[in-house]
Amino acid sequence: MAMEKIEEQPPIFTEEAEAELSDKLKKLLLEVIDKGRINLEHGTDILSETIGRPKPIDNCINTVCSGCKSICGGCNTVCSGCNSVAGCACKQQQ
């Protein structure tokens, strides 16, 4: 069976878009509000203890880690973002 050819897409940049970006938009910033639950840049992240155990308690209020703005990994776990328990909203870490 023939392998499907992966399409290469060299990014292009229209002159108008370039001009607009340079003059106006480059000053704007995209703001990361929440870094979420998986850090793909750390290859071992999904293999770590932060997934699959332990079970957060019922209705655990997994809010955002105050340290790194990642979602808290649940009660008794460390934050999957900064590996800290400091921001656990559930106060289950003791």
Place this chain on the structure above:
Amino acid sequence: MTTGLVKLQNIKNECEVDNLNNNLKASSYNYFIRYNDDNFFGYNFLYKTILRIPADAFPYVNQFLHGLSPKSERVEDNSRPPRLPSQWLEALRQVNFVIDKNIDELSLIKFCYFRNLYASESLSLIVLPTLWCNLACPYCFEFKKPISMKAEVEDALMDWLESNFKGKRDIHIAWFGGEPLLAKRVIFSLTKRLKEFCNSTGARYAASLTTNGYFLNKEFQDSLLSLNIKQVQVTLDGDKSGHDALKRKRNGGGSFDRVFQNVVTFCENVSDSDCNLSLRINCCDDNYDGIERLLDRFPPIVRSRASVYFRWIWANKASDYNEFSSSQRGTEPFLGLAKLYATAKALGWRTFNPHDHKADWGYCEVDYTDHYAISPDGSVFLCTHTFEKSESIGCLLQGSEIIQPKTTSTITRWYSANPFDDAACMKCQLLPICLGGCRKTRVEGGRSCMEEKESLDLFIRCLVEERLLPVNKSQEH
């Protein structure tokens, strides 16, 4: 010379950026809403990341992501990704809206789902000290019986743990009912033994409590710490008139005033760091209009201390499939709930949506092996919605054969059910947070989709505002 070197350096950097872009693709789980005139927000259902994008920048970001999509998914075949400022690209990568081309997101979801399902370090039990309740809510999904857990069942439970679960790292008990606080003796007695067991094995012990709040008096609140109860949920059925019409005492009186006072006392008496309090507001046609009054009735200490969420009352077998909320639910069920979330936030409440805040990889607590529900007579179930004797997988009073061999196929079918065999789920953008929905429904051949699915813009708006709220609060002080 210097100018030439700079130009060469720029060309090199641009080539690097081009090569980088060729190795990127857009995540399949990005979702964008226009929040106001100035901002769009993006949410990713898989990574649960949130990004604020200035409105003027959004068309470029959108075009960029569109250009990175597979050709078959593009509206215009000749669209190509424009080059973005490096800090924009960095932000898009930080929130995984843009990911490496070789990442297979479906296999990532499957891996996390099954890793969670078959994790073996924890034991989670829902224990019903009684199947009786002091209230007679007409919509209750349980078949109530005036029975409480006897000492012989407690003994059998501890024997079962001794024989089978000494290697667990964490043990969690969810006290449920009936109304569990009708059987406080069982809670105190079992907690003492469970803590001793965990001390002997080195496991961590924690508990939660779901209650109607009527017996959650100060005396019991003072015991929460020693009982290791870290999470309490109280259910309210609207403001006083709505609540008292539904949550009637068996002798006919209403229960609102006492529950309300217990919630206020809880917030004054129990430290946030010792125990969370969540309020589940059951909504239906008859109480919907009064819920704003309920939210407004609570003093500021409750609004800032407790968290609140809203759910429609649903029809079920035990209540003869009576509908309580069909008019207000309508065809877009989350619409009515979203209005309540907005009202609650405006009144200074902390809100949460259970579909988002569970950072684990199951739809509910039953999506996890070594999770059992124990009824007062010692019957063992896989789910709190299966309390008919015929659905029991075993009984603690049966000696060494707790889990009956004849139920093996029930158990294996239960844990084999998954959304990855369902073509509609595999295509659904909500798969990473829904994870197939209710396991019992799926085992029975159905599929339960989230109510939020029909109102994604509203759902994402709610999530964004929940994340932004703590920031706003801290800025205020």
